[in-house]
Amino acid sequence: MEDATVRLAVVGLGNWGKNVARSFAGASRCRLARLCDTQPGTAARQQAFFADARAGSCFDEILADSSIDAVALATPAPCHFEMARAALLADKHVFVEKPLALLTAEAAELVDLADRRGRKLMVGHLLEYHPAIELMKQYIDRGELGTIHYMYCQRLNLGVVRQSENAFWSLAPHDVSVILHLFGAEPESVTASGSCFLQSGIEDVVFANLRFADGRIAQVHVSWLDPNKERKMVVVGSRKMLVFDDMHPSEKIRVFNKGADRPEPADGLLAPITVRHGDIHIPHLSGRPPLD
16 A cells, blocks of 8 residues: 555544645545435535545445555544544544544553554644644744753634633644644643633643653643633744744744843853843744645
8 A cells, every 4th residue: 555546434524624635635646436425415416526425324335345454534533533443443544533532541541452453543633734833843943942941832722612612622732732742852840721601511621731851841721611712832942942923914923032131150150141132033834734
């Protein structure tokens, strides 16, 4: 399969599933062969944009189709585990939208199953491929920010309110994946708290804190009950600071040459901490969508 065209089925053709189908249809080594959605007529309507793909509503038919090499799941989060598991057992490679599963044990089972069956399993953490995140990673890896102290992410809006998952599962996987990607490590501890205001048992706002072994910390704040629409990530280093504001139409990345410095003690006396202000650099980013 390494050098051959992959025949793929996209399952789930809601607002995001249509983007997934478009991206795979445009991939040079992929043939979008089947479209599947349980809502009557949805797959057939999308077939107008992907004429070579066969439309249907039965996931089991795709599992039984030996000509299908891989499936892309863009279904509601509670469906991910069972559908991904079924696809792996049918010897399909699997691309699944975030989150991989809603329980750690289920996610681990999928990873283990993919390994045992010799299948590829990938989660749609697409922000890792965003030009802004790629640039942030370069700044950090080159050491231009100095020692990384902390990072925080805000993903806020009024809506869309989900009924099958809370705000953390709906919004935070992107931020958590980017934090781990930029830091190149996993946290040694995670704490989180949230509150349910609109629906019992489904948090509308969540604050999560990640602490790493080397002292770095990160916070994620997500909510679908907020007056502001925010899609922001901030990385604070000892030399420079980065801000990624995905809501800004053109100036998405800003590099701040500012910080605070503590001079070495002289003659046993502590010198005052000085605040340093410098230029703000706004680098050019390509307009390439992360899925392309």
